[in-house]
């Protein structure tokens with residue numbers, strides 16, 4: 001491996017070098033990543049590493065391994081997939097007892113290695129739940145503070161260095177245990193993957209319980225190229241769901257997670273489950289203390305999608321994007337105007353658009369669509385988006401134009417006439433009365449009409 005001559009590198013490259021060295025990556029890896037994003041490379045496009053000069057090959061190979069989680073890259077091995085062992089517990093105190101897994105088994109049970117753990121804990125959890133402070137955990141703990149703003153390669157490199165400083169060659173049973181929201185789980189899982197260690201996820205937000213904890217997508221944001229663009233597929237060995245954590249979660253965060261649950265209910269065509277989630281979202285924290293069961297049901301629903309298509313190659317996992325094209329466009333436009341809207345609120349708006357589109361194409365299900373829209377409004381999951389777009393200084397035409405630009409950048413627009421877009425849609429089966437999700441193309445004009453009509457209906 002060759003390192004660059006330090007006297008020739010700019011200040012930002014000095015920053016790169018520090019990160020690359022902490023991660024143990026070849027010098028120039030971050031440059032290769034930037035080039036790949038700037039060139040608009042896709043995940044399934046092979047990287048012809050053998051054709052670049054020899055001295056660049058280590059950096060290219062490393063970049064390929066983490067570029068959009070490194071799948072579909074010639075010469076780069078995919079991570080192994082195995083379904084997560086999903087366990088649930090009513091009380092937070094019991095959650096820790098479930099961590100050891102096979103390492104807690106006796107020798108005769110085939111699990112002779114005693115457990116050794118490194119904890120990565122969301123700072124909010126250490127404040128709100130004293131049992132998760134380092135003094136109580138009995139093993140070293142890294143406290144992650146700063147949220148989404150610190151979900152980057154710098155944090156990942158510091159965490160990776162910390163993990164390496166605590167692990168030795170004799171640590172065959174060492175596991176990383178991530179406790180927190182999606183940010184903590186994504187960064188900790190990535191660092192564990194880079195160190196070749198197993199990890200256990202203990203999600204503490206609703207979104208993390210039903211989404212981020214499951215599916216093996218780990219990684220960090222890579223500005224200015226977007227969220228979660230550098231990472232690994234690294235599947236958790238076990239996921240411990242404890243809805244008791246939701247007692248301290250702000251209601252807006254409950255609604256953000258509930259939107260993903262409403263999505264799963266629609267994907268399953270289960271309207272009773274949909275209404276159950278509408279009630280849970282509306283009632284907030286207290287509701288989960290009595291009934292955490294629906295959370296575990298959704299966690300398993302997501303795992304079932306992942307199992308069919310772990311590396312997002314066959315298209316089965318694509319259905320999980322129901323409502324997400326509109327959501328990502330909305331989030332980006334809000335962000336470009338200095339406003340952060342929760343992903344869940346944007347997803348709820350995306351779901352509403354799909355219901356409207358379905359009703360426009362199939363007038364037979366107008367009554368059903370109205371019922372779903374009423375329920376969505378009463379869940380309050382979409383409130384944040386409606387409040388933003390109902391503001392006095394909002395010009396809807398400009399917002400929509402910016403959303404279309406964003407969708408164009410996502411390269412999801414149909415080639416040729418560029419008036420259509422690939423989305424996950426809903427259709428109603430008149431024979432069974434059941435909703436079904438499917439990947440399809442819609443005209444942008446139809447999507448615009450659905451969006452505007454949802455805004456009026458959900459106000």
Ligand SMILES: NC(=O)c1ccc[n+]([C@@H]2O[C@H](COP(=O)([O-])OP(=O)(O)OC[C@H]3O[C@@H](n4cnc5c(N)ncnc54)[C@H](O)[C@@H]3O)[C@@H](O)[C@H]2O)c1
Nearest residue numbers: 124147181182183184204205207208211212217245248249
């Ligand atoms: N890997 C995946 O498949 C996947 C899926 C969905 C989302 N994500 C990622 O997850 C992140 C969003 O996750 P999130 O919504 O959990 O955000 P988050 O991790 O930022 O947590 C939200 C807030 O809640 C606090 N918090 C956590 N648990 C709490 C509790 N029990 N009580 C009180 N406060 C608590 C956190 O400190 C934070 O301030 C994004 O970065 C997103 O990209 C990843």
